[in-house]
Amino acid sequence: xxxxxxxxxxxxxxxxxxxxxxxxxxxxxxxxxxxxxxxxxxxxxxxxxxxxxxxxxxxxxxxxxxxxxxxxxxxxxxxxxxxxxxxxxxxxxxxxxxxxxxxxxxxxxxxxxxxxxxxxxxxxxxxxxxxxxxxxxxxxxxxxxxxxxxxxxxxxxxxxxxxxxxxxxxxxxxxxxxxxxxxxxxxxxxxxxxxxxxxxxxxxxxxxxxxxxxxxxxxxxxxxxxxxxxxxxxxxxxxxxxxxxxxxxxxxxxxxxxxxxxxxxxxxxxxxxxxxxxxxxxxxxxxxxxxxxxxxxxxx
Amino acid sequence: xxxxxxxxxxxxxxxxxxxxxxxxxxxxxxxxxxxxxxxxxxxxxxxxxxxxxxxxxxxxxxxxxxxxxxxxxxxxxxxxxxxxxxxxxxxxxxxxxxxxxxxxxxxxxxxxxxxxxxxxxxxxxxxxxxxxxxxxxxxxxxxxxxxxxxxxxxxxxxxxxxxxxxxxxxxxxxxxxxxxxxxxxxxxxxxxxxxxxxxxxxxxxxxxxxxxxxxxxxxxxxxxxxxxxxxxxxxxxxxxxxxxxxxxxxxxxxxxxxxxxxxxxxxxxxxxxxxxxxxxxxxxxxxxxxxxxxxxxxxxxxxxxxxxxxxxxxxxxxxxxxxxxxxxxxxxxxxxxxxxxxxxxxxxxxxxxxxxxxxxxxxxxxxx
Numbered sequence: 001x002x003x004x005x006x007x008x009x010x011x012x013x014x015x016x017x018x019x020x021x022x023x024x025x026x027x028x029x030x031x032x033x034x035x036x037x038x039x040x041x042x043x044x045x046x047x048x049x050x051x052x053x054x055x056x057x058x059x060x061x062x063x064x065x066x067x068x069x070x071x072x073x074x075x076x077x078x079x080x081x082x083x084x085x086x087x088x089x090x091x092x093x094x095x096x097x098x099x100x101x102x103x104x105x106x107x108x109x110x111x112x113x114x115x116x117x118x119x120x121x122x123x124x125x126x127x128x129x130x131x132x133x134x135x136x137x138x139x140x141x142x143x144x145x146x147x148x149x150x151x152x153x154x155x156x157x158x159x160x161x162x163x164x165x166x167x168x169x170x171x172x173x174x175x176x177x178x179x180x181x182x183x184x185x186x187x188x189x190x191x192x193x194x195x196x197x198x199x200x201x202x203x204x205x206x207x208x209x210x211x212x213x214x215x216x217x218x219x220x221x222x223x224x225x226x227x228x229x230x231x232x233x234x235x236x237x238x239x240x241x242x243x244x245x246x247x248x249x250x251x252x253x254x255x256x257x258x259x260x261x262x263x264x265x266x267x268x269x270x271x272x273x274x275x276x277x278x279x280x281x282x283x284x285x286x287x288x289x290x291x292x293x294x295x296x297x298x299x300x
Numbered sequence: 301x302x303x304x305x306x307x308x309x310x311x312x313x314x315x316x317x318x319x320x321x322x323x324x325x326x327x328x329x330x331x332x333x334x335x336x337x338x339x340x341x342x343x344x345x346x347x348x349x350x351x352x353x354x355x356x357x358x359x360x361x362x363x364x365x366x367x368x369x370x371x372x373x374x375x376x377x378x379x380x381x382x383x384x385x386x387x388x389x390x391x392x393x394x395x396x397x398x399x400x401x402x403x404x405x406x407x408x409x410x411x412x413x414x415x416x417x418x419x420x421x422x423x424x425x426x427x428x429x430x431x432x433x434x435x436x437x438x439x440x441x442x443x444x445x446x447x448x449x450x451x452x453x454x455x456x457x458x459x460x461x462x463x464x465x466x467x468x469x470x471x472x473x474x475x476x477x478x479x480x481x482x483x484x485x486x487x488x489x490x491x492x493x494x495x496x497x498x499x500x501x502x503x504x505x506x507x508x509x510x511x512x513x514x515x516x517x518x519x520x521x522x523x524x525x526x527x528x529x530x531x532x533x534x535x536x537x538x539x540x541x542x543x544x545x546x547x548x549x550x551x552x553x554x555x556x557x558x559x560x561x562x563x564x565x566x567x568x569x570x571x572x573x574x575x576x577x578x579x580x581x582x583x584x585x586x587x588x589x590x591x592x593x594x595x596x597x598x599x600x601x602x603x604x605x606x607x608x609x610x611x612x613x614x615x616x617x618x619x620x621x622x623x624x625x626x627x628x629x630x631x632x633x634x635x636x637x638x639x640x641x642x643x644x645x646x647x648x649x650x651x652x653x654x655x656x657x658x659x660x661x662x663x664x665x666x667x668x
Contacts, residue, residue: 101302102512
């Protein structure tokens with residue numbers, strides 16, 4: 001069951017959107033596709049939801065082939081496209097009712113599945129979908145994608161453009177859905193959300209960089225990372241970039257994440273260098289790698 | 301079936317919630333019929349003319365009286381010299397000037413011949429022609445009155461009788477044409493826009509990843525518009541009957557059946573357009589340019605097909621509107637039945653089946 005992708009490649013005219021992608025998603029797993037815009041996430045979703053045919057490779061969803069058994073996939077998966085794709089001139093209730101009807105079911109039949117989410121938007125059930133806030137829209141879209149109790153759920157960037165509180169709530173919902181034996185494939189450009197998945201695939205320019213659990217991916221990070229801070233952020237970045245031994249320099253919130261080329265690196269040497277660059281209040285502490293660090297390292 | 305009903309219900313929500321389109325949908329037929337019926341007409345009424353009378357005698361006065369007594373002309377002014385004619389035309393005050401020669405009456409009696417010149421403003425050739433015909437008719441009638449005691453041997457008297465539209469009312473010609481245009485516009489443009497809107501808004505993506513069948517989507521899209529177009533057709537026929545006193549000689553049932561057939565062919569064309577256009581704007585442009593222009597220009601609505609050059613006559617055959625106009629004119633004006641228009645009906649039916657088959661075949665089950 002779940003999803004199985006074998007050597008999928010897909011190109012548009014001159015752009016190679018996907019190059020030899022392979023991975024498996026186990027049944028009732030919450031699997032994340034992490035990558036920047038234009039990495040090929042949406043194309044992969046469209047191949048798996050039978051909307052596009054790959055140039056090479058095969059894939060199965062819930063045990064059905066995406067090309068030959070496309071009709072079976074279409075009645076067994078829930079798909080939430082990246083762009084808000086519900087009827088804006090229909091009310092919340094009418095949208096939900098419509099999607100229940102075309103999937104040959106009713107709201108009542110699967111109400112327990114969407115209950116937790118739907119109660120939050122129920123006060124607005126007579127409001128037109130186009131007039132909802134970003135978070136509300138996504139919750140409604142999720143309800144519509146779930147109403148027929150799909151075996152596999154595809155969520156293409158469900159939290160893009162959603163406020164942090166709604167994002168957190170949204171991920172809690174996904175965790176709960178997972179308990180109900182639904183396989184979930186979710187894509188996101190936010191690295192902090194990646195940590196919430198069972199396993200993740202880091203994807204860039206149509207290629208998978210690494211697939212593993214978020215913990216393992218972080219552990220694989222080859223170097224010691226240092227949090228560096230000083231009185232002048234701009235000057236600090238400039239100085240670190242000029243430092244001949246630097247391996248990577250990335251701004252990360254109020255710190256700079258710094259790694260050094262040398263194996264026997266001593267932070268004191270960096271301190272001396274930075275002081276000589278007229279920086280003060282310098283702070284250098286060891287820190288652990290995040291998924292973002294790993295992504296940056298792999299994408300280098 | 302439940303799926304289909306659910307889909308049709310959704311379509312009606314879309315239509316009734318889009319107030320602007322709804323207004324166009326039902327306002328346009330009424331506005332067009334009124335426009336074509338009242339304003340745009342090739343009949344002449346109360347045309348302003350000027351007179352240059354060099355002779356000013358009893359005969360010319362009588363002729364002038366006859367002309368001004370007719371409802372076709374009103375004499376706007378008297379001109380005093382040839383030189384003034386050009387200036388009154390240039391001012392655009394009159395459409396025609398009648399010039400009577402000097403000693404008109406005397407010449408008529410002495411030489412049995414007198415001349416009157418009709419000068420018309422031919423910037424609008426149709427009107428110019430009509431004016432000169434009408435003036436001729438009035439003069440001829442007067443001449444007959446003068447000669448009533450005389451018997452001319454060997455006389456050919458043409459007696460013209462205009463059948464089906466004896467009063468030559470323009471509206472009789474326009475109603476079938478306007479009906480065709482409206483049905484084409486509403487059916488083809490509205491459906492093509494409504495399908496491309498789903499593509500543009502991304503809802504098509506979700507519809508595709510669902511068990512709903514292409515045929516259900518297509519029929520579900522088309523169904524509400526059949527309903528609305530039939531209402532429009534009824535409104536147009538009612539308006540033409542009650543406002544313009546246009547008779548419907550033939551059977552209403554046959555007219556209704558033929559209209560539904562034409563509506564379906566237009567809807568199928570709309571679906572076909574939607575399969576080749578990605579945005580609502582493209583769909584609208586293709587509908588307007590690709591359907592409206594041929595319907596107006598090549599269907600025989602405004603310009604008679606028989607006077608077109610051969611290639612255009614051939615092209616006009618592939619335009620469903622041409623056949624529908626023939627059918628509507630036949631039923632409404634001539635009162636013919638299916639035994640006369642079966643050929644046109646069959647052609648229309650064939651086209652409809654062809655378009656539906658093509659659009660179902662072309663309907664994409666994927667995004668590419």
